[in-house]
């Protein structure tokens with residue numbers, strides 16, 4: 001088995017989750033990490049036994065012993081630093097959302113093609129027992145002709161930082177670009193796009209809101225200026241539609257989970273039970289159909305199937321989470337799910353909602369590239385001087 005050597009840029013909250021997953025995959029070595037915050041970097045490298053640490057990402061990119069670099073930075077640094085990673089000839093794994101705007105995400109995808117390296121975006125809801133079963137039902141035509149999808153994400157009150165979890169950069173358009181749609185919305189939208197084979201978007205309408213009160217001290221520190229609620233309606237080719245509601249905070253009861261509807265069947269995701277996937281409880285996918293004219297609902301026990309498959313398919317684990325998939329791709333064991341394309345179309349949809357909200361009208365898909373503006377950070381002050389990131393267009397094929 002080929003050893004895969006990884007370098008990480010950014011050692012904040014999500015980087016801990018990445019390392020936890022890498023540690024479970026045999027033959028993965030975490031060889032270097034980078035963060036501007038020296039105390040965080042030291043604690044991180046000490047905790048995980050990572051031998052090399054640097055504050056300046058350019059030093060990490062100058063190494064010639066890395067198979068891939070994992071970018072765990074704030075959204076508006078995804079494009080400039082991921083493109084620098086790829087320009088250095090390195091395969092790049094980047095956190096979601098793909099970038100801070102659609103325009104920046106397009107530049108990332110072009111860079112991957114131009115520098116002929118692999119790019120993978122963390123979209124963790126494309127994997128796991130429920131998703132694998134849903135994909136199988138769609139591929140086996142159990143839904144018939146799919147005509148509508150619902151992308152739902154609910155938190156009663158769970159805005160990052162102001163409601164107590166995560167760092168303040170999540171709430172600022174300068175660092176994050178946008179809010180709930182970029183944080184949780186991208187997972188739910190991308191999951192449905194993948195199930196529908198990433199259909200071409202025709203037009204989008206939507207609105208975003210920030211209406212609920214929050215801790216005023218924390219509002220001031222974070223500069224909260226992103227949406228806590230995003231809603232949208234997307235029209236694709238072939239009369240297919242998708243409605244979206246994504247809440248970080250709302251006065252209302254829990255929404256149902258995302259669902260997909262065809263003329264012969266429908267499916268709906270359910271909350272996964274606590275504990276590791278496939279253990280800690282029965283995990284089910286809901287499937288709706290008709291038996292002899294009677295509306296019928298089945299609960300597919302997907303936890304049992306995941307366990308069984310793991311014993312007979314050597315690559316089964318590569319479809320259980322995003323990191324395992326990435327390592328399988330780097331080893332050449334599996335064909336990659338096209339996460340850059342799925343993430344890019346997800347960015348197009350989010351951008352359409354933001355533009356529709358701003359312009360107070362429906363937006364056609366082919367208007368979006370022209371109207372989209374780069375949100376990428378251009379400059380960053382550090383203890384070792386100013387880091388300059390090239391301005392847009394920072395990548396031209």
Ligand SMILES: NC(=O)c1ccc[n+]([C@@H]2O[C@H](COP(=O)([O-])OP(=O)(O)OC[C@H]3O[C@@H](n4cnc5c(N)ncnc54)[C@H](O)[C@@H]3O)[C@@H](O)[C@H]2O)c1
Pocket residue numbers: 009010011012013014015034035036037040055057072073074075077095096097166167169182183380387
């Ligand atoms: N926090 C979560 O639960 C969560 C979940 C899923 C995805 N994400 C995604 O992960 C990304 C990071 O979020 P986070 O919560 O880990 O943020 P964080 O603030 O905890 O960590 C970001 C780290 O990047 C470092 N950093 C900033 N600029 C840098 C630079 N130029 N070079 C090196 N280091 C630099 C910061 O010092 C910080 O330690 C975001 O895109 C977010 O959407 C976060």
